[in-house]
Amino acid sequence: MSKHLFTADFEINASKKMLYPYLSSASGLAQWMADDVTINEDKVYNFIWDEEDHFATMVSHRTNHYVRYEFLPEDEEDEDDPSYFELRLELNELTQSVFIKVIDYSDMDDNEELYDLWEGLIDNLKETVGG
Template sequence: MVKKKLFSGDYEIHASIKMLYPYIQTAGGLAEWFADDVRINNNDKTFLFCWDHEVRKARQVAFRINHFARFEFLPEDGEDQNDPSYFELRLEFNELTQSVFLKVLDYSDFDDVEELQDLWNGLMEKLHKTVGG
């Protein structure tokens, strides 16, 4: 079994927290920058994240309006159900600089940290273009 690692990154975004929050918490907002498509399965309230014709199911396990959203991926074949992969997107405001930051926490078995950082950098570029920030 592959050991999971926690990736953490902070990204400055020139937009208000109130404007950004739907982009980190709703299926429609996430579909604009995070995945090729994001849908909600109304039967079991899971989020369906689609990337390159691959679909992963996740549950939104925690959120606080205008602060953060956390999604836990449902275990796939052979994955440890007691140690699920997750990602958390947290909006933070720096009083000193009056800047908004998106803090990313990505707990997964992705083994190449540099490639994972490049992936998140690309996603943040897409989010910047989407929100104009």
């Protein structure tokens, strides 16, 4: 099954500096993204959704700009083409508005469903940070 690339932008009323810890730390992610998020000594994140473990590593990041998590392969196909998601913090210079750009590369190929999923997650984040 081929993977699908989904992108969307969500405006949020909070500074990049304030938002970044919510995107880059297990405790921050656990507050809005998953039922729980833990990190082990090998820096492997465990995203827990509906009592299921999903393991990922932070493969790249730039403080106050973006973070990218790549899920550990579950089969041979995933090894060559791993699923990932990236969260970018972007500033509109004209309006000074901060946007979170979501880049989701996964087996889910329904854009409407993905948009609803991420919109719900970003709404959770907005409630958490008051943005």
